[in-house]
Amino acid sequence: MRPPFAMLLIALLPWCVGAQADNPAPRTRVVITDDIDRFWDAFDQVGMTADSAEQVRLVDRLFVQPGTPGLRAMIERRGLTPADYVDAIRRYPRFWASVRPRMQHAAEHAAEIAAGISSLRALYPDLRPARIFFTVGALMTNGMTLDDVVFIGSELALADSSVVTDEFPERLGHLPGFLASNPSASVAFLNVHEYVHTQQGPFGADLLAMALQEGVAEFIATLATGAASPAPAIAYGRANDAAVREAFRRDMFGSYTGFWLWSNADNAFGTRDLGYYVGYAIAERFHARAADTTEAVAQLIELAYQDPAAVDALVDASGYFAAPLKALREDTPRVVAIEGMANGARDLAPGLRLLTIEFSRPVDPQFRGFDYGPLGADHVLPIRQFIGLSDDGLRLTVEVELAPSHRHQTLISSGFRGLDGVRLIPCLIDVGTGPVR
Secondary structure, eight states, rough: OOOOOHHHHHGGGGGOOOOOOOOOTTTTOSSEOOOOOOOHHHHHHHTTTOOOHHHHHHHHHITTTTOOOOHHHHHHTOOOOHHHHHHHHOHHHHHOOOOOOOHTTTGGGGHHHHHHHHHHHHHHHTTOOEEEEEEOOTSSSEEEEEEEEEEEEHHHTTTTTTTTTTOOOOGGTTHHHHTTTTTTGGHHHHHHHHHHHHOOOOOSHHHHHHHHHHHHHHHHHHHHHOOOOOHHHHHHHHTTTTHHHHHHHHTTTOOOTTSSEEEOOOOOOOOHHHHHHHHHHHHHHHHHSSOOOHHHHHHHHHHTTTOHHHHHHHHHHHHHHOOOHHHHHHHBBBBBEEEEEEESSSOOOEEEEEEEOOOOOOOTTTTTOOEEOOOOOOOOOEEEEEEOOOSSEEEEEEEEEHHHHHHHEEOOOTTBBBBOBBBBBBBEEEESSSSSS
């Protein structure tokens, strides 16, 4: 489950210098599978015509428009369109034929899921109601949440090693390995993990907070189900903890999730989603050290993940890192001064000006990172000339141009790194010129 980009940027502001899904379905059913039958009805109708426009209309009319709140949440979170479903149907016919019988057994998992949620309630008595929708995600996700809705991409979550995967292109190159792991055997675990997310607050801004939130859900799912995590990252992390921890330490205060979360990016470990392991290990150690494990579960779930001080306190209590996080944060590269304009000012004169950014310690000239702010591309602070980095690596100067009556934002991102590879704590520059349009 990935947090929106704008939310990440807003939450970064304290570290910078100067500056419901619809809910019409009845609550009597916790596990709802209605979308699956509608998908296969649309699937069969699509196969009866070669008219691509008509295929899109059929998927929209038969599947998307009458879809459950879970499907609507899936479409919102993944940005899917009826055309995306038609494309997936047409490209991978042998995959769909092989997975269809498994998807049609979704309801049979309801009792196992209900048992897992019952155990979760025993661990966390304040558990709030949520609903689980087995829907279809056009191969984009096996499970996510939005508010009190869990939505499962059943074509992935209910598959096993027998489904056909040789049609998948390189961009779906992670799926054969995932499907070979028999995800259908871990459906209850997946649903409990996602159910935990419905109890948590918004995602935090840096990699540490995001990894912890995912790791907490994974760890609590093991407590509730009595099963080991099926994620390869957990087993790999246990066997290689020191190396994973050291690499994570270099990235953890930046907003760049890289290969750590929700990504198939190549990495030195050859294993995806190792951020889940780090978060899991922190949660496991925190729980093991607690005098009251029921209270520890509540603290893990209810943690204010957007509050760096609260995250630091829990991580420190776990003892996962050798040094307190306050000291590690202070040793992490960050912006300490901005010269050439007052960050946060709204009355600057338009035109060209030099902007100098001072870092707390030298940064590596091979890396840099400028990104959009929460207002997006239309409000970016344009860099007209890159003057360069000082010889000591502490000061970066650029020439920027301020438009009249305009608000500008630029994120000095964790693309910048210290000489030891530690990523910069991001800083948002947010300025304006006169009355802002």
